[in-house]
Amino acid sequence: MSEVTVQAIPEKLDVALGGDVADYVALLKPRVMFLVVFTALVGLVAAPGTMHPVLAIAALICIAVGAGASGALNMWYDADIDARMARTAARPVPQGAVTPQEALTFGSVLAGFSVICLGLMANWVAAGLLAFTIAFYVFVYTMWLKRATPQNIVIGGAAGALPPMIGWAAATGTVSLESFVLFLIIFMWTPPHFWALALIRARDYERAGVPMLPVTHGADETRRQILIYSLILAPLGMVPSVMGFGGMLYTVVASILGAFFVVFAVDCYRTREGEAADRAAKHLFAYSVLYLFVLFAALLVEQGFGIGGGGLPLSWAL
Amino acid sequence: MQDAETERKRRQRKRSVAIAWILAVLVVLFFIVTIVRLGGNVLNGPG
Numbered sequence: 408m409s410e411v412t413v414q415a416i417p418e419k420l421d422v423a424l425g426g427d428v429a430d431y432v433a434l435l436k437p438r439v440m441f442l443v444v445f446t447a448l449v450g451l452v453a454a455p456g457t458m459h460p461v462l463a464i465a466a467l468i469c470i471a472v473g474a475g476a477s478g479a480l481n482m483w484y485d486a487d488i489d490a491r492m493a494r495t496a497a498r499p500v501p502q503g504a505v506t507p508q509e510a511l512t513f514g515s516v517l518a519g520f521s522v523i524c525l526g527l528m529a530n531w532v533a534a535g536l537l538a539f540t541i542a543f544y545v546f547v548y549t550m551w552l553k554r555a556t557p558q559n560i561v562i563g564g565a566a567g568a569l570p571p572m573i574g575w576a577a578a579t580g581t582v583s584l585e586s587f588v589l590f591l592i593i594f595m596w597t598p599p600h601f602w603a604l605a606l607i608r609a610r611d612y613e614r615a616g617v618p619m620l621p622v623t624h625g626a627d628e629t630r631r632q633i634l635i636y637s638l639i640l641a642p643l644g645m646v647p648s649v650m651g652f653g654g655m656l657y658t659v660v661a662s663i664l665g666a667f668f669v670v671f672a673v674d675c676y677r678t679r680e681g682e683a684a685d686r687a688a689k690h691l692f693a694y695s696v697l698y699l700f701v702l703f704a705a706l707l708v709e710q711g712f713g714i715g716g717g718g719l720p721l722s723w724a725l
Numbered sequence: 726m727q728d729a730e731t732e733r734k735r736r737q738r739k740r741s742v743a744i745a746w747i748l749a750v751l752v753v754l755f756f757i758v759t760i761v762r763l764g765g766n767v768l769n770g771p772g
Contacts, residue, residue, distance in 0.1 A: 424729065424732055424733045424736055425733060425736050425737060425740070426736070426740075427736050427739065427740075428739050428740060428743045431740075431743075459761050461758060461761045462756055462761060462762070464757065465754060469755070527759050528762075555767075565759050
């Protein structure tokens with residue numbers, strides 16, 4: 408019989424002390440912020456035309472703050488769930504370092520501030536998209552879907568997929584098919600990424616009452632769904648090449664990354680027993696992070712150095 | 726009791742300093758963004 412190990416929850420701090428600066432930084436979910444800024448940067452750089460570097464940096468700061476606000480509002484609402492999960496029990500609200508009211512105020516102020524500043528510094532299309540992203544993440548994903556359906560991260564993933572479109576809109580004042588493709592890539596990447604984590608943390612989610620797919624439909628069905636999404640994601644990653652805004656470097660990188668994504672998904676699908684199954688899910692989870700980062704980095708390098716798009720073998724196929 | 730009060734003051738001071746820094750950075754950012762958005766017109770002066 409295997410034992411469930413639960414991370415020790417640190418002793419509650421006296422709320423009267425008030426949170427430390429580090430607690431407020433933690434409310435912003437810095438790692439998520441980094442991914443949001445990175446994908447928004449790719450959208451901004453890949454967009455046609457030029458944007459003044461200062462305005463581009465200001466726009467990225469606004470998008471980063473908006474993402475942080477979403478994180479703070481998520482931690483405010485999900486404090487009860489976070490307290491029951493080993494992975495999240497040490498967050499500032501369940502720890503008592505920051506009160507729920509403080510997290511709510513902090514998140515709300517930052518959300519409003521980031522949207523208004525993006526509107527003034529870039530344009531109101533980008534600001535509207537940022538406002539929609541924050542609202543979708545907080546009201547649709549956090550307050551509704553997360554506790555209601557195993558499709559929570561599939562639909563809710565739209566919020567995490569929007570930053571490249573926001574970046575694109577900040578640079579051009581509009582959205583386009585190209586930026587929608589970047590959205591779709593992250594949208595399709597999200598389920599295998601989070602379900603790989605959910606396979607490892609299934610007991611945690613079950614204890615917290617979160618209806619993640621492994622809890623409601625079992626590990627085998629989750630592995631099947633992961634494989635399906637991975638088989639869609641791999642060719643989808645090639646679409647920028649087909650459309651002509653991904654160059655030779657991107658094409659090569661996307662092919663290799665997509666192939667390996669399927670390999671890791673097949674391994675996760677086939678390895679179902681014992682520690683090997685956990686290991687396969689962990690490998691897929693770690694690889695999925697690398698996949699998205701390198702795929703978008705390839706696009707960033709090409710567009711940043713002006714070597715992307717145009718004469719691709721696939722671009723004239725359309 | 727006194728330790729708790731010292732710790733509370735220390736945290737409050739750190740939060741105040743952080744807010745001061747953020748405000749200072751925002752002032753500089755807004756100034757630069759304004760100049761950039763005005764473009765070359767800022768050098769032309771009135772009239």
